[in-house]
Amino acid sequence: MPASPRRATLATVAASAGVSVATVSKVLNGRSDVSPATRSLVQSLLRQHEYVAPTPRREPAGLATVEVQFDSYLNAYSTEIIQGAVAAGAEAGVGIVVSMRRGADRTTAWARELVASGRRALIAVTSELTSGQPAALSRAGLPLVLIDPLNLPRTRVTSIGSTNFAGGLAATHHLLALGHRRVAYVGGPATAACNQARLHGYRAAMEADGAAVLPGYVRSGHFRYRDGVVGGAAVLDLPRAPTAIFAGSDEMAIGIMEAARARGLRIPEDLSIVGFDDTQIAQVTSPPLTTVRQPLREMGGVALRTALRLAAGEKIDSHHVELATELVVRGSTAPVPATRA
Template sequence: MPAGSGKRATLQMVADAAGVSLPTASKVLNGRGDVAEATRTRVEGVLRKYGYVPQNGRRTIAPARVVDLVFDDLVSPYSLELLRGITDAGAESGVDVVVGRVPVADDGPLTPEDSWAQRLKSSGREGLIVVTSELSLAQVEGFARAGLALVVIDPLNLPRVEVTSVGATNWNGGVSATEHLLGLGHRRIAFAGGPVGASCGQARLHGYRAALENAGLTPDPELVLHGAFEYPDGLEMGTRLLELENPPTAVFAASDATALGVMEAARRKGLRVPEDLSVVGFDDTMLAALTTPGLTTVRQPLQDMGRVALRTLLRLAAGETLDSHHVELATNLVERGSTAPIA
C-alpha cells in the first residue's frame, strides 16, 4: 500500500510485502539487532515505500546499532588501515563503531572475562571486533555467555577453533617474499619476525622456511629473530643481524614497521638499501610507499579485512550460521626500491 494511496498501511501489510513474519517486521521497526542485514534492509525499504506509521501515530526511532572495536595499538599504520575499512563498512550498514584499547586492570592483566563482556552487553553493543590482541579462553567463553558476537583480526593466538577470525594468506606471503629475494640471487636471507606466539607471524616464518627449503637451502637459526611488530624491535633485530660475523644480504621483516627499523639499522651501519642490503616488509601500509627507498612488501588487503570483519560480526549478531570460522584474504608482493639483485 504505497504512501499517498489514501489507505493506512498496517505492519502486517509491510511484513507480507517484504516476505517476512510479523514478529520480524516488528523487530526491524524497533531496531532489534537479531535480524539478518539483508532482511533488515528489505523491510526498511517497504516501511519507507508504504509510509508506515505505528498505531500511536508516531514513527518509532530505532536505537543506534553499535559495535566495539579494540586494538592493542591504536596509533600504528596497520591499525589505521583496518580502522578505515571497519568504519566504512559500519557507515554502509548503519552501524556506529566505538574504538578503544583492550582493557587492562590496574595490576596488569586483562579485566575479568565476564566483567568486560557484561559491560559491553549492558551498553547495548551488538558485538566486538578485536585486533591483533591475545584473548584467553575464559574471555572468549565470557563473550559467549553474554551472547556477544566476537570476531578477531590477525589474532596473536586462537583460544579455540570456534573463534571467528579474519586474516590474510600469511604463509603464502612469507613464501612470496622469500622467493622474491631468492630470485634476486640472495642466499643468506634473515627473518625479523613478530612475537613467538603470534599465529600470523608463525605462518610467515613457516612460509620463509618453506621457500628456503624448496630452493635447497637449510634455514640458519642465527638468522631468525623475534620481537614485536614495531619499529624499535626492527631496529634492534636489524642491528643484531648486521653485527653477525657472516651477516645477511637480505632481510624479510614480518611487518612494515619492523622493516623500517631494519633499514634504519643498516643506515647506522653505513650500509645502503638496496645496494648492500635488500629488505622486504609485510602489510603494505601507507609508510611503505613513503620511505626512501620505497619498501618492497607483501600487501595485506587491510581495509578489505576490516570490511569483512564488520560484516561477519553483523551476521553473527543476527544469528546467521557461517560457512567457515576463519576467512583469509589473498596477499600479493608489491615491488619497490628496497630490494635489488645481490652485488
C-alpha cells in the first residue's frame, strides 16, 4: 500500500517562505508584529502545504465526539445505524454528531474543520469518496471508518458491512424454492460495492438453479422508494413479466409494491417481493415484507468502537468487517400462482 502522506510542519512552511518558525507561529496565532506581505506569503504557503495544527494530546474540555456523516437524506436505514452508534457511544462516554455532506464538498478544509471541532473520528455512511479525501483526513490525524461505502478508494480504509452476497443468495433461493422461475432484481447504484454483492448473490442462485435471467430483469437506481416504483414498473411492463422480484432495499421493495398495485397485481397472490435491510417499515407494510435482515444497529456500534480504537492508536484485526445477514420470511412471498407459472 502507498505510504501515508507526511504531515506538513511549521518548519516546512518556514523553509518555503524563507522566514523563521517563530514568524510562521505568529501568523497562525494572529499576532500583529508581522508585515502584511510576509503574512500573506505565509498564509498562502500554509494553504499550499495543507498544514493542519497537531491535535492536542490532552482531552478537550467537555464530551469527546465522533461524527456520523451521510451523503443523502436520512431514512429508516440511517436511523438504525444512528441508534447503534449512539448506544455504543453512550457506553464509551462519547457523543455522536450526525451531519450530511455531499462527496464533492469534502476537501482538506473540511478535514481541518472536523479536527478544529474536536471530533475524535469520522464514520461515513453509504458515501462515495475520492482517494484524496481519506488522505486529507489522514493528514489531519482523524480516523475514518466507512459503513456500506458506495465505492472503496484505492488507499486502504477501514469499512464495516454485512454479508451482502450471502443475503442476495438467500433471498433468491427462497423465491426459487417457492417455484418462481421468472425472478427479477431491482437494486441500487450499479457501482456500489454492496449492490454488486447482492446482485452477484442473485445471479449465483439463479445459475445454480438453472433459471435464466431474462433481458431487462436487472435494474439499478438508488436505494429509495421512488427508484423502486420506477424499476418495478419497468420489469412488470416487460412482455414476460416476473412472478417475483428481489429488491436491493426495503424502501425499493415498498416502491415495487406500489408499482404492482397500480397494475392490479396482488401481493403475494400475483407477485412475490423480497426486500433487504429489515428496517421498521418492513413490519408495517401490507402485507409485511419478507426481507434480508442486515444488522444495522450492530454495524453502527461496531463502526463506533472501531473508530475509537483507531483514534487511540490501537491496531485492529481486520480493515473490513462483515456481519451476518439473515432471511426473515413474512407475508410478501408465496408459491408461484399456477396461472403465472
